[in-house]
Amino acid sequence: MVQGLLRIGFWSVAYLAVATLPLAIALLGQVPSGRGFLLELGSGLGLVGFAMLVVQFVSTSRFRWVAPYFGTDAQIQFHRATGIMVLAFVVAHPLVLWISNPQYLEYLDPRANLPRALFLTAATVALVLLVVLPLWRISLGLSYEWWRITHGGLALVVILVGVAHGLQVGHYISGITNQILWVTGGGVAVLLLLKTRLWKPWQVRKRPWRVADVRSIAQDVSQVVLDPDGHEGLAFRAGQYAWLTIGNTPFALQQHPFSFVSSDRAGSRLEFGIKETGDFTATIKDLRPGERAYLEGPYGRFTLDPAAAGAVFVVGGIGATPAISILRSCRDRGDQRPMRLIYANNHLEDIAFRDVLEQLASDMNLSVVHVLESPPPDWQGATGRVTPELLARHLADCSKQDWQYFVCGPAPMMDAVERALLEQGVPLWRLVSERFDLV
Ligand SMILES: Cc1cc2nc3c(=O)[nH]c(=O)nc-3n(C[C@H](O)[C@H](O)[C@H](O)COP(=O)(O)OP(=O)(O)OC[C@H]3O[C@@H](n4cnc5c(N)ncnc54)[C@H](O)[C@@H]3O)c2cc1C
Incomplete structure (x- = not known):
């Protein structure tokens, strides 16, 4: 403090x-x-x-x-x-x-x-x-x-x-x-x-990347895998992001930030999860293996404090990407600190990384709470929005002073969650937020 x-x-x-x-x-x-x-x-x-x-x-x-x-x-x-x-x-x-x-x-x-x-x-x-x-x-x-x-x-x-x-x-x-x-x-x-x-x-023009794979992982969300082309790759800390340009020149008008979803221990191959929200992201699903890309980075501070006793991630929609990278990296390090992920989505088919999270929950000390705003009739999990009551219920046993709290998702959700966490005793310096809509 x-x-x-x-x-x-x-x-x-x-x-x-x-x-x-x-x-x-x-x-x-x-x-x-x-x-x-x-x-x-x-x-x-x-x-x-x-x-x-x-x-x-x-x-x-x-x-x-x-x-x-x-x-x-x-x-x-x-x-x-x-x-x-x-x-x-x-x-x-x-x-x-x-x-x-x-x-x-x-x-x-x-x-x-x-x-x-x-x-x-x-x-x-x-x-x-x-x-x-x-x-x-x-x-x-x-x-x-x-x-x-x-x-x-x-x-x-x-x-x-x-x-x-x-x-x-x-x-x-x-x-x-x-x-x-x-x-x-x-x-x-x-x-x-x-x-x-x-x-x-x-x-960055001297360090091009090649698209290795593109596949759909949820409604309007594509997983993009990039390999370095003639260089050793890019070292980053889990939770960070890079600016991505697609095409033969890094001087393109379209340069967009995306969080890594791979583990920071996974070698030179990088993975991103990209949601279709506009003209650039709409082109992602049509990328073909072999296409050229450029990355500028890494940037960002959405990273886990090695001294934190545990971590809580409250994420919504595509805001889960940096949390996935942190969790994968912790798993790869054998980090046994307790972690909790509250993951909000509108529909069942919007949940990206569902299988990845199931695997992570069995590999490490992680519990996952899915919250759906419009769930299917047979849904057993939490429903509605991420309210202060829901946070209080699922985070009652998480230390407010010693754990780190990460928030990433749609702006209204982030505002509400940040306010609720602060009111519930999480100190400001324990809260790490990343807003995906810069302007
Ligand atoms: C630090 C950070 C990490 C991000 N990580 C991811 C991620 O892992 N996966 C993912 O799907 N999205 C991520 N985003 C959001 C992503 O950058 C935007 O969705 C994308 O740039 C939209 O571009 P567009 O041309 O398709 O949409 P547009 O129609 O141009 O914009 C849709 C909305 O996205 C925002 N946006 C547009 N372009 C940019 C830009 N260059 N930089 C920042 N915001 C922009 C604007 O607020 C806009 O209202 C991240 C954003 C930031 C700032």
Whole structure:
């Protein structure tokens, strides 16, 4: 617990330090005097907003060393929450300046300076779109791939205009050192974007994979087996995931994350369980052995703590995949810690890995509770949804302090289960969640 709190404290302080770094740097240069509180506040909001914007690029740049600290889920939640804060700071920046001195309105006046007005307006609109598009993407009918491209493009516009605006205005960024630091901040952000979108695919192009087998394992769920093609494979920790691209180039628009379902001790052959939810996943069942694929990873922190006394998995639908990988790996290691899996599905035919789980339950100290929302008439198991009562009933003998709790499934189920587990005494640092719908 202390370790968890220390970690949260450390990263909160680190974030605050980075966000306020431009203020410290600004004070190192020439500080104009007598500008008044509101003017200074307005400038400060802009400087801090810019630094927070740079951190936005760091939080989505797929650094492997970040994963053990935060996990993908926390990273995405953080990116979303801080994105809203960036918008608030950046919008407050001109508002406070205009209140302090209406003359600043001329920054948006095309008669005063057309390119400046256009770029600042474009960057503001881009920033608003960056924050609201993820919320409305589905209702607007924007595909994930086009949203991802748009998100990168808009982010690039905002950061480049931010750098140019800071240099052009010059307050606090007039000295050469401050100018270099300012441009470096923007440069780091652009490089991180290029790293994720170009450098990473460039690296994985030398390590192709071949489809070895594809078969249906449940309603709309396919098992895909990949073999490394001319390399030794990919080492991962059970519960992690990789970004999958199908086809002859890793630079394809379609790059999707999927959890490994194989044991992390199973050798170089990798297995995935993929549910048909949209245009990319609909093509999976038609893959043919021999087709080329690329994997970028591993990523994620949905992994078992070696010090945990036991583990509970509350999963729904295709959210079972990382749990299967963890359980298979524990079986292969001879891990005899007690484990419990509550697995929710709509119908009997939706249960993927039913046979796999039966085998695992006989091989290790695992008990499985299947919960069906629409069961067949002869169903003997639990029915309905995963309610707090169901959790309390099936997890009564599981230590809340010493066991680790994993949650993965549809978002509404995850929200309800996380809330219930916390209310039933599971500490936050014992809870590990993975959300499959990033946006
Ligand atoms: C860490 C992680 C692990 C995952 N593991 C699995 C798994 O083991 N098995 C499995 O079937 N699915 C898994 N998913 C979900 C899978 O990535 C999406 O279902 C898939 O990308 C949908 O693509 P689509 O084009 O077929 O559907 P779309 O119609 O494009 O999207 C359907 C929904 O899937 C989500 N989605 C779409 N594309 C992506 C993407 N590139 N990245 C993240 N989310 C996306 C969106 O929220 C969207 O609403 C995982 C997701 C994450 C984030």
